[in-house]
Amino acid sequence: MSDDDAGPGLPPGYELRKSTPSVDAFRRLRREAGMTDRSREAVERGLPNTTYGVHVVETEGGTAVGMARIVGDGGSIFHLTDTAVASPHQGRGIGTAMMDALVAWLRANAPDGAYVDLLSDVDGFYERWGFEQTAPGSRAMGIWTEEL
Template identity: 75%
Template sequence: MSDGDSAPTPTAPEGYALRESTPSVAAFRRLRREAGMSERSREAVERGLPNTTYGVHVVAESTGEPVGMARIVGDGGSVFHLSDMAVAEPQQGRGIGTAMMDTLVGWLRTNAPDGAYVNLLADVDGFYERWGFERSAPASKGMWTRTEDL
């Protein structure tokens, strides 16, 4: 994670605690699964998590169990990509995702240089727009592939 200045103190909904770190490899993989997202191999997660620019996860105060996560990856200067935003399905709709996005955006406002490019790939409509995100088409087109297809 970056050693840059901190954003305002993060907060989470009542009953939850927001932590400024990524979850464990096992929790990361579980949260993706429980949020209905595609699997990531243990090797990929073990290699990728240490390269996080800034990450957060939310735990249920009653159990200490991670129930949500989100992170920023990129070059730390000109490109920032919001990634791995996941909230376990039973916990969705309680403000956890909003708390994590507020924290990520606050960190970006404090640490990202003017003119930096911030992007994400959204799998839900109507959530990210409240932080100023908009579709890039037709100006640009989001594209992707998987390593097995290269």
């Protein structure tokens, strides 16, 4: 894939791939984006269960610099997760290109009536695709397995 067809919105020097990154790249990208690391075992188990995923690499060298994926049951619920761009590559349209790819996949593959959600720790990014805060109608809740 050349820079000219690297993907809509991507600057020269990057390529969007329709797959998840390797386990090592996944863990590195989460850390480099300031997100919580996941154990190797958790990532090895989880990545194969991705419904649809993309990652962005530098065309020279093939280093993964961004990733995003969808998990869910493939019919009624789709959860966007692990959207991360390594901090030196942020602000270049990589996150937008990955979200565009995920939304395009959902439009083509998710049935009418399916629910799409995500958890976000950034303001003003996901709204451009129509995502809205659900509180107070609903609220996110979670627990780490060590606390169960």
